[in-house]
Amino acid sequence: MVNVDWKVAPKNARWWAVDANGxxxxxxxxxxxxxxxxxxxxxxxxxxxGFDGDWRASLTERPSRFGLVR
Known part of the structure; x- marks a missing residue:
């Protein structure tokens, strides 16, 4: 599992993921x-x-405590 820092994410970002190219x-x-x-x-x-796992398992949804701005 990766520790995504949602404080650096765009305000409307809902997911973070790594693609097949890394x-x-x-x-x-x-x-x-x-x-x-x-x-x-x-x-x-x-x-x-620092993610070094299988890219297919990287999809991480923004936790509600970081508040998605639509």
């Missing part, structure tokens, strides 16, 4: 385009916090 990213709530049927969300580069 790069860490913040993932935010998706933006839903008005009057359409699609949404999008761009990952934002993040610190790795």
């Amino acid at each position: 790069e860490a990213h913040w993932f935010c709530e998706p933006d839903i385009a008005a009057f359409t049927d699609f949404w999008f969300s761009e990952p934002i580069g993040a610190p790795s916090f």
Whole structure:
């Protein structure tokens, strides 16, 4: 398990994860385009916090105590 420092996360980041290339990213709530049927969300580069495990097990959701800003 990784110890993600949510104090350095963007205010609207909901998840932190490492991809198959070993790069860490913040993932935010998706933006839903008005009057359409699609949404999008761009990952934002993040610190790795020393994570050295299996990237497939890295997805970490922001704890509620750090308050997601929408």
